[in-house]
Amino acid sequence: DVKVTQSSRYLVKRTGEKVFLECVQDMDHENMFWYRQDPGLGLRLIYFSYDVKMKEKGDIPEGYSVSREKKERFSLILESASTNQTSMYLCASSSYTGQDLETQYFGPGTRLLVL
């Protein structure tokens, strides 16, 4: 069965802390994505990676960085957490098929609260 796991379901951090969100997929997918989900705004792409050590900025990369040292793992880093980064963070993976739209498999999400 396809599986994307995220390291935490809930996190509470303080302003200025460095925050690591981990995502692991067991499907040998090339592509991995980090989104944030806010009410009324849908899912917004933060970063994505199409190969190990490769990364591309999405629509809202400011304040975030990512790391992909192994194919199965994609980490999102908040260098200095701020209250406006309180959100639901979703990780996804997909396999390259050459189609415009591939099936994305999502993790259950991490709800982050920054105080």
Place this chain on the structure above:
Amino acid sequence: TQLLEQSPQFLSIQEGENLTVYCNSSSVFSSLQWYRQEPGEGPVLLVTVVTGGEVKKLKRLTFQFGDARKDSSLHITAAQPGDTGLYLCAGASGTYKYIFGTGTRLKVLA
């Protein structure tokens, strides 16, 4: 900038009723997807539509892709409480990038 707007934003209906949700854009998309997200979970793919005018059925769910490939609709017949969730449409925006709609939150009351 490509945008996908969904309507309605919220929908609360009784079990057994029919409903339609819409996904609209001013841009042409080569294909569109619909996902459903249940509380506490990530979105799960329901369908991909790739041809203008295409209609796909998934049990009580009917998906249509507009002829001009700028819009899509999802129709649910005889809604059930298990249909409750957030429905999201998504389109491709360049290589590897996806645009997601704003979502329609559906609640079906027993």
